[in-house]
Amino acid sequence: MAQQKTGLVSLEEGGFAIFLVLLAFACIIIAGKTFDQVMAFHAGLGALFAAVSVFLIFKNFFDDGGEPIPAEIDGKPNYNMGPVKFGTIAAMFWGLAGFTVGLVIALQLAWPALNFDLPWTNFGRLRPLHTSAVIFAFGGNVLLATSMYVVQRTCRVRMPGKILPWFVILGYNVFIVIAGTGYLLGVTQSKEYAEPEWYADLWLTIVWVMYLLLFLGTLWKRKEPHIYVANWFYLAFIVTIAMLHITNNLTIPVSIYSTKSYIVWSGVQDAMVQWWYGHNAVGFFLTAGFLAIMYYFIPKQADRPVYSYRLSIVHFWALIFIYIWAGPHHLHYTALPQWASTLGATFSIILWMPSWGGMINGLMTLSGAWDKLRTDPVLRMMVVSVAFYGMSTFEGPLMSLRSVNSLSHYTDWTIGHVHSGALGWVGYISFGAIYCLVPWLWNKRGLYSLKLVNWHFWLSTLGIVLYITAMWVSGIMQGLMWRAYDSLGFLEYSFVETVEAMHPFYIIRALGGALFVVGAVIMAYNLWMTVRHGEAEEADTTPVGSLAPAE
Amino acid sequence: MSAWKKHEIFEKNSFVLLVGILVAVAVGGLVEIAPLFYLKSTIEKTEGMRPYTPLELAGRDIYIREGCYLCHSQMIRPMRDELERYGHFSLAAESMYDHPFQWGSKRTGPDLARVGGKYSDDWHVEHLIDPRSLVPASIMPGYPFLAENRVNARDIKAHLSANAIVGVPYTEDQIENAVPDLRGQAMPDSDAAYDFEERWPDAKVRDFDGNPREVTEMDALVAYLQVLGTMVDFSIYDDAANAR
Numbered sequence: 001m002a003q004q005k006t007g008l009v010s011l012e013e014g015g016f017a018i019f020l021v022l023l024a025f026a027c028i029i030i031a032g033k034t035f036d037q038v039m040a041f042h043a044g045l046g047a048l049f050a051a052v053s054v055f056l057i058f059k060n061f062f063d064d065g066g067e068p069i070p071a072e073i074d075g076k077p078n079y080n081m082g083p084v085k086f087g088t089i090a091a092m093f094w095g096l097a098g099f100t101v102g103l104v105i106a107l108q109l110a111w112p113a114l115n116f117d118l119p120w121t122n123f124g125r126l127r128p129l130h131t132s133a134v135i136f137a138f139g140g141n142v143l144l145a146t147s148m149y150v151v152q153r154t155c156r157v158r159m160p161g162k163i164l165p166w167f168v169i170l171g172y173n174v175f176i177v178i179a180g181t182g183y184l185l186g187v188t189q190s191k192e193y194a195e196p197e198w199y200a201d202l203w204l205t206i207v208w209v210m211y212l213l214l215f216l217g218t219l220w221k222r223k224e225p226h227i228y229v230a231n232w233f234y235l236a237f238i239v240t241i242a243m244l245h246i247t248n249n250l251t252i253p254v255s256i257y258s259t260k261s262y263i264v265w266s267g268v269q270d271a272m273v274q275w276w277y278g279h280n281a282v283g284f285f286l287t288a289g290f291l292a293i294m295y296y297f298i299p300k301q302a303d304r305p306v307y308s309y310r311l312s313i314v315h316f317w318a319l320i321f322i323y324i325w326a327g328p329h330h331l332h333y334t335a336l337p338q339w340a341s342t343l344g345a346t347f348s349i350i351l352w353m354p355s356w357g358g359m360i361n362g363l364m365t366l367s368g369a370w371d372k373l374r375t376d377p378v379l380r381m382m383v384v385s386v387a388f389y390g391m392s393t394f395e396g397p398l399m400s401l402r403s404v405n406s407l408s409h410y411t412d413w414t415i416g417h418v419h420s421g422a423l424g425w426v427g428y429i430s431f432g433a434i435y436c437l438v439p440w441l442w443n444k445r446g447l448y449s450l451k452l453v454n455w456h457f458w459l460s461t462l463g464i465v466l467y468i469t470a471m472w473v474s475g476i477m478q479g480l481m482w483r484a485y486d487s488l489g490f491l492e493y494s495f496v497e498t499v500e501a502m503h504p505f506y507i508i509r510a511l512g513g514a515l516f517v518v519g520a521v522i523m524a525y526n527l528w529m530t531v532r533h534g535e536a537e538e539a540d541t542t543p544v545g546s547l548a549p550a551e
Numbered sequence: 552m553s554a555w556k557k558h559e560i561f562e563k564n565s566f567v568l569l570v571g572i573l574v575a576v577a578v579g580g581l582v583e584i585a586p587l588f589y590l591k592s593t594i595e596k597t598e599g600m601r602p603y604t605p606l607e608l609a610g611r612d613i614y615i616r617e618g619c620y621l622c623h624s625q626m627i628r629p630m631r632d633e634l635e636r637y638g639h640f641s642l643a644a645e646s647m648y649d650h651p652f653q654w655g656s657k658r659t660g661p662d663l664a665r666v667g668g669k670y671s672d673d674w675h676v677e678h679l680i681d682p683r684s685l686v687p688a689s690i691m692p693g694y695p696f697l698a699e700n701r702v703n704a705r706d707i708k709a710h711l712s713a714n715a716i717v718g719v720p721y722t723e724d725q726i727e728n729a730v731p732d733l734r735g736q737a738m739p740d741s742d743a744a745y746d747f748e749e750r751w752p753d754a755k756v757r758d759f760d761g762n763p764r765e766v767t768e769m770d771a772l773v774a775y776l777q778v779l780g781t782m783v784d785f786s787i788y789d790d791a792a793n794a795r
Binding site: 002012035043108109110113115117118119123124125127128187188189190191192216219220225226227232235236239240245247252253254255258260261263264266268269270271272273274276284310311313317320321322323324325327328331333335336337340343344347386393406410411412415424468478482483484485491495496497499500502 | 555558559561562563565569571572573575576577578579580582583584586587589590592593594596597605612615616617618619620621622624626628629630632633634636640641642643644645646647648649650651652653654655656658659660661662664681684686687688689690691692693694695705708709710712713714716717718771
């Protein structure tokens with residue numbers, strides 16, 4: 001706080017401050033007037049976060065004395081990496097939390113006593129905590145952090161705004177906290193991957209619009225005339241998620257003081273909207289966004305150019321156009337009209353092509369650098385992620401065929417499929433990106449230990465394989481048992497007999513998940529040691545001989 | 552190749568890229584979602600469908616709150632083994648008042664689309680309190696707290712109003728009397744029950760949880776479970792007329 005001479009509050013600072021003050025007041029009023037205890041808690045949290053943010057805006061204003069932030073330092077762009085660092089750490093934190101909750105619910109299915117007969121710990125309330133934590137908290141922070149990193153670096157310009165980037169990353173994490181605490185307290189819309197209620201959805205919409213402005217704003221300022229391919233995927237992800245989120249969350253609250261709302265859609269129309277949303281949450285949040293990560297981090301780490309520019313054009317447009325149609329494959333043989341089910345299956349099969357186009361582009365980028373798979377475990381993890389991507393995007397279309405789906409629907413096979421994509425593709429490409437980012441962001445020579453990365457990789461991969469094979473067996477078994485007839489023409493198995501048959505596979509799956517969690521703990525330790533004790537990049541201080549990197 | 556060069560317009564102009572993306576991603580949704588609203592054949596003509604009573608709605612909200620849909624589907628498919636195990640395949644009409652739908656996507660436990668009337672109220676109460684007391688191999692969690700908690704009737708009227716706004720055909724009378732109706736449906740010997748039956752002639756009035764002193768969350772959830780799949784009378788439903 002050296003200088004007391006300050007300029008005027010900028011439009012940006014003033015605008016955010018006024019908005020947050022009004023928000024804090026609205027939250028306090030709602031907290032005071034509501035009879036709903038959970039609403040009181042959440043409104044209270046909202047008021048607290050808003051108040052603290054206003055305080056930070058003004059503290060920051062007085063601290064820098066109104067000095068503008070330079071766009072360049074020593075001729076190089078003065079990138080804003082603070083929010084990227086926050087997002088990276090948040091991703092790791094939420095990842096560990098989300099994977100652990102996953103392990104807990106897996107154990108509950110094997111040993112139901114672990115539900116403890118309490119509302120806050122039962123499977124039904126914990127499952128959305130797991131799915132949201134891994135998709136939105138872990139995946140979302142990975143996407144926010146990497147997109148902020150990639151768009152700045154590929155545009156060679158600092159992202160706009162002093163408060164805006166922090167509003168986005170912190171605001172997003174506030175959404176996560178509200179959603180997560182809500183689930184445990186019984187606040188849910190029962191729409192898969194869209195469980196948060198109306199007020200959390202409204203907040204996310206505001207944060208998301210700001211995110212779009214931040215991303216577009218960086219593109220507008222760019223020094224490179226061409227927009228790099230990774231940014232097409234990030235933009236498609238941001239824009240499509242906005243469309244999906246708004247449409248699938250159009251609800252009428254019971255009152256402004258109530259956490260509960262009712263969605264405008266019902267029955268079969270709601271089913272279609274839900275799975276148009278649900279499949280495209282996978283397609284755009286978990287695929288397009290992470291393909292963007294693939295397109296930046298794999299070429300960067302391999303030090304090779306992307307394999308084919310033309311392939312990236314074709315598969316980008318084909319992917320984003322076709323993915324949207326696949327939703328009805330979640331509704332085969334239901335009360336959804338058959339024409340819609342046919343469209344869903346057909347387009348899901350067609351989708352195989354642009355998906356594998358992406359896989360080929362990612363894998364073939366290693367052309368001329370294949371030996372790095374032996375020596376660079378971070379690159380190996382990212383390449384294996386693309387292999388899992390290929391596997392999932394083959395299995396998916398297969399399961400989208402009505403005949404296959406008649407067996408697989410409602411079974412554990414769906415869960416197996418989800419997790420090979422989620423752990424193998426999304427998890428590994430995220431881990432790879434974070435392993436790259438941490439040394440770059442904290443200016444370290446490299447990771448603390450490549451040996452630990454290897455341990456992480458092999459333990460997790462063993463975990464994934466145990467997980468998915470257990471679910472393939474249990475899923476197909478369930479499907480077959482449900483439709484089995486005995487020689488007299490009666491159903492062979494009662495439902496509970498099929499549940500009993502699942503038990504050993506639930507245990508194996510939990511073991512697989514546990515290995516995945518252990519791998520993530522190893523990663524967190526490695527990253528912690530890198531940040532705290534890693535060797536600094538660039539010999540800024542006098543070189544003291546060559547220090548052997550920690551191994 | 553000049554065609555590839557044309558792509559530059561998307562790469563050099565973020566606004567063009569944005570519009571291109573929006574157009575590409577809007578098509579599929581419009582084609583698959585919009586017709587479901589105007590094609591009359593989407594929802595079958597049936598008799599018997601009615602909105603949920605206040606107690607049943609409260610029960611449905613508890614079903615949603617506890618995440619029951621995560622393990623139980625409510626959508627019977629037109630396959631031989633399902634018809635035999637669960638009953639007539641589910642019609643689109645049967646979930647037309649479900650905001651949101653509860654078709655589910657997983658059967659860790661059995662489908663519940665036609666569980667209404669299959670088991671006694673007492674069975675449901677015991678099963679919800681401790682599933683393994685009735686089904687030893689079950690992996691379902693226990694919900695004993697439902698029998699202890701009084702159902703929250705304070706804003707049930709606003710719940711019905713909100714549903715009416717999104718298209719559920721509650722009458723003014725039904726909305727106005729939501730609170731006494733909620734209590735009346737679970738207290739068979741009360742005056743409120745008599746009035747309830749006038750506004751809801753097809754609904755069942757019973758002391759669902761076996762505890763006549765209070766209207767608990769258990770009453771609500773059991774009332775909801777007991778109505779599932781029972782509204783349409785399949786002995787008079789015309790399958791052929793509604794074939795698509």
